[in-house]
Amino acid sequence: MDLLTGISATSGALNSQRTRLDIIAQNIANARTTRSPDGGPYQRRVVNFESELIRSNSSAFGAKDPGLATVRVAGVTIDPTPGPTFNDPGHPDADAQGMVTLPNVNLAFEMVDLITASRAYEANLNVAKNSRQMAMRTLEIGK
């Protein structure tokens, strides 16, 4: 018995967007981190999504049913672009020439990503809310 059919797709999307928000938070938090475990400054992380099949076409609808797919996080990749540098010989992470490399995190980009991720999360929440409302309204037929 599957009452809220589309909800599993929505659940996966909410999960993925939450991961994206986590990664954006990590990027913003490390915007000025000049030292990381793998050496050098922090490198910006980017989340990639992929679609995931929940169920293939069911026999009830025949071959016309496209099935149901949700989204999941395919992986988190590192943005390889070099970060800005500035001269500060007294900095503990300065190189031989006294240059310090900052992370390649651009706060403006991160804020835009943050807004799109939170809007996407909101959109999926609305889908969940609507599918529940549809089911409740359907039950009202019997009243």
Place this chain on the structure above:
Amino acid sequence: MALIGSTLPVSIQSLRPPIDLAPAREMIAPKGPSGIAPTGGQFGDIFEKMVSGVEQRQAEASAITRSVLLGDNPNLHQSVIAMQEASLSFSLMVEVRNKVVEGYQELMRMPV
């Protein structure tokens, strides 16, 4: 003829149709090539399955909510979605029960 056990409240078991529905089923059910109508389970069995399904959903929802509250699961939405599913299946069950009770009362009001 006592339609249903005369004592109320009616238990799920006693909601089983005491009348032989086979002729009626034969009338409404589409006959296969062999002429045998498909036989379904008794209403009581189906309703019992439904009740246990609702119970299972409620248990799942409370387990997920517990794991979220204990910090084992960061996915708050899963807990809320599970609760909504549980509440929805409960509403469906209540709706089915209302219809059954309504039908029973309608029968009892029937002048013989």
